Amino acid sequence: MLEASMKTKHILAVVGAIVLLAFTSISAYSQSINQNRGSYLVEKTAWGHPNIQGLWDRRTITPLERPERLAGKPFLTPEEIRAYERASAARGDGRPLDSGRGGPSVHDPSDLDYGSNVVATGRTSLVIDPESGRIPPYTEAARKRASAAAKTRELRGSADSWTDRSLTERCITWGIPQGLLPQAYNNNVKIVQTPDHVMIYTEMVHDVRIIPLDGRSHIPESITQWHGDPRGRWEGNTLVVESTNFSPESSFRRSNVNLHLVERFTRTEDDMLRYEFTVNDDTTWERPWGVSFPMIRGDQPIYEFACHEGNHGLLNILSVARNLEKQAAAQ
Structure with missing residues (x-):
């Protein structure tokens, strides 16, 4: 009984560590994006406004x-992003993965241009x-x-x-x-x-x-x-x-x-x-x-x-x- 209880506690500890690691990786991924962008020095126009042209x-x-x-x-993890983008590309009708099938498009799939990536923030x-x-x-x-x-x-x-x-x-x-x-x-x-x-x-x-x-x-x-x-x-x-x-x-x-x-x-x-x-x-x-x-x-x-x-x-x-x-x- 004692040995079984210790095994159960060990398994729960491992599972908890995996969940914590996954959550930490997602948080670190999104935070690193925001931190990198927060330090960006915006170029200014000749009259002093931020240049968004x-x-x-x-x-x-x-x-x-x-x-x-x-x-x-x-958020998606980096691994989930890659899987999502592969699945969307494999769909074959030119539409993103979660856009729904609906009726056929009046456009040939080659005419559609949704892009191939999820947003950079994940x-x-x-x-x-x-x-x-x-x-x-x-x-x-x-x-x-x-x-x-x-x-x-x-x-x-x-x-x-x-x-x-x-x-x-x-x-x-x-x-x-x-x-x-x-x-x-x-x-x-x-x-x-x-x-x-x-x-x-x-x-x-x-x-x-x-x-x-x-x-x-x-x-x-x-x-x-x-x-x-x-x-x-x-x-x-x-x-x-x-x-x-x-x-x-x-x-x-x-x-x-x-x-x-x-x-x-x-x-x-x-x-x-x-x-x-x-x-x-x-x-x-x-x-x-x-x-x-x-x-x-x-x-x-x-x-x-x-x-x-x-x-x-x-x-x-x-x-x-x-x-x-x-x-x-x-x-």
């Missing part, structure tokens, strides 16, 4: 939300707040809006007019902050600075925002815009951009016109720009939530994104819808 690549296979199978696990999701890595639940008001919109769509066809199609499908805008999240392709961002403005150009749907830094007030609440009304300021080495006055037609994940967006851009290395945002809309989500991920400096030019509202795809969608209506009427 250049071309930045936001590709990553890390999902927006933490997969349920990784619940309670905010996080299991881009959402970092709440700690669950999951977007908070919708409010009752948001669910009612979604239900009413669905009933309205039932009363008319999905292509009665070009206005029935989404802004992204019509090549008007990908929206903010959706346009700065990693996409299936066109993941480049270009930033240009002047003493009193910052220009942020996203490759997807060639969206451009010109952000004033002069402390001007927001436009009246009665005026809404596709990308909201941005106002920028510097907090140390971080560019902070606050946006309000979003158009209801450019809704971000069912958000309402009450959306308040705060973005942060921080240069953490010569070749790395940390992008963070927090969204707050108490008519849409039960609490604010936030995202953080690094963008990597790119070395290739951005080519024209030749998509516009009169594109062939939209014409074909409407033409096919009219043809289907004729066929139905003839029966």
Whole structure:
């Protein structure tokens, strides 16, 4: 009995040591990344602002939300990162491991360009707040809006007019902050600075925002815009951009016109720009939530994104819808 008890204690001690070692390695890995970046000396522009200019690549296979199978696990170990990246590459359809299969893409896998790496921090999701890595639940008001919109769509066809199609499908805008999240392709961002403005150009749907830094007030609440009304300021080495006055037609994940967006851009290395945002809309989500991920400096030019509202795809969608209506009427 005594010998068996001692063996059990020995096994438990070994298991405990292994668990502690694994936890320590994960903590040391994430802490070493943060410590190295905390000592970085940011280059300044000729007028003294932190220099965040250049071309930045936001590709990553890390999902927006933490997969349920990784619940309670905010970071991957270096070994898990390598395994995750290998499994994602072996998937074969051009999509990341945890993106879900869904229906077939209209694009050939060779056209997709999610990238091949998880974020440099090793996080299991881009959402970092709440700690669950999951977007908070919708409010009752948001669910009612979604239900009413669905009933309205039932009363008319999905292509009665070009206005029935989404802004992204019509090549008007990908929206903010959706346009700065990693996409299936066109993941480049270009930033240009002047003493009193910052220009942020996203490759997807060639969206451009010109952000004033002069402390001007927001436009009246009665005026809404596709990308909201941005106002920028510097907090140390971080560019902070606050946006309000979003158009209801450019809704971000069912958000309402009450959306308040705060973005942060921080240069953490010569070749790395940390992008963070927090969204707050108490008519849409039960609490604010936030995202953080690094963008990597790119070395290739951005080519024209030749998509516009009169594109062939939209014409074909409407033409096919009219043809289907004729066929139905003839029966």
